[in-house]
Amino acid sequence: MKKERRGTLFVFLAALLYSVGGLCIKVIPWGGMAINGGRTAIALVVIGTYLAVTRHRLKLNRWVLLGALAVFGTNAFFSLANKMTTAANAIVLQFTAPIFVIVFSGVFFRRQPDKLDLGACAAVFGGILFFFLDSLEMGGGAGNAMALLAGVSYAGVFLLNDLPDSDAISSVFWGDVLSALTGLPFLFRETEFTATALVSLVILGAFQVGVAYVLLCIGLKTTPPVTASLISGIEPVLNPVLVAVFYKESVGRFALVGAGIVIASVLVYNVLKSRKSTINSVETV
Template structure:
């Protein structure tokens, strides 16, 4: 049996992952509410986020690691945040987050091309289903004029796959990649804010929320919670983001999603969630949830 204090720590870890997912899901709404260019938004939110994560590293006395894998992960992080912001301005929040959610498919493809790791039957089935869902998004994009935004969102998913790949392995350090990527993006893009004209309180509040809540706070909560949260549980919880993100935008911004896009979203999200659960169970070495073994 688990000790009461251990069980409590594990419950808090799951709560942290849940809160991180909620924080991540606010990105689409806050970006829609800021009448700035995508690059100016991304620069400001990354600079604020880097300050938040830097403070966390200082308080916890964690050292920043510099190596090739960390730096490539940082470049992938820059690509993810930048392309995500651009896509949100060009297409719907639902299209952006769900198409970014295709990242595991690109991980499978990269592993096959770069490391000659042959995909299995489940990998191929997942790729087929996700690509089927993506086709529906592109059909919808052509009809609604969101084609460019959908392409940018797919590229965001490619960069997200790079984050997954570069943040695994003995030389990897996710929090270092995150901090370095956001600091670099912030320093490079924040000067673009001076070309904007709307510095009203609602705009600045949304920018601060993006930096503190949606990026900085979310990554800190996730990095803490994932240490004690079973992989299957984490996969299921983080699957809330592509669902909550467009719901928040629809509720507070009035953005509508077509039936075709909804169909594609259901196929993509369910396929990736099922694949993540299967993958986590394979790594645990048992079909039962990891919690049952602890």
């Protein structure tokens, strides 16, 4: 149980770091691919240092590569979406990930979600929709499409440890390599390198991508994919709030209600899941 709780904490801390992404991307006056190339190049230094310190050997096989594509897709689509639509739209559509986690788990791993998983998923998703009730635009714009694709890719990230012969941190490393290789050519075309842009890029690369992915990989070792994706519900609450406060992108009056629903849903889900695990452990003994 201690390992499970520590894993949950690491996933939660990763979500907190992810939440600064919207704001930092908004204040950098570059295109989405350029930002993604720069931040993942910096993240590779952080992740490479972690691999060296822990003496973790990199793996590369078809399953690790599949995970790397999920990481790359999440990085790229989210960066593009934040430049093409509002932070609220981008994050709410990306946070369809728990739905896709359940779908992928059922289709590829033959796992049947229980009522608690489905109920929590519905509550969290409903809360996020309520949170962005007055700003969510499902009109089929390119930015919204990118954000939805980020949600599909993000679901793959939560399933990194479930792939056969997989290695989550290796997938993250190679996914960031792909992101850097495809994004840096766009970065070299940019001309406006302000202090704000450079500081924001370092924050994105070192913390929002680098440290956050390391924490997530550690957390996923002991946290089920559906649970992890639901715990990350704090990200779509904090992300647009930070953008609204510091970038002056408005958030509607329903925000507090939606935030309450998301946070309460995640807390109740984890309490009930913990009790259920305890009961099952006692019955097994």
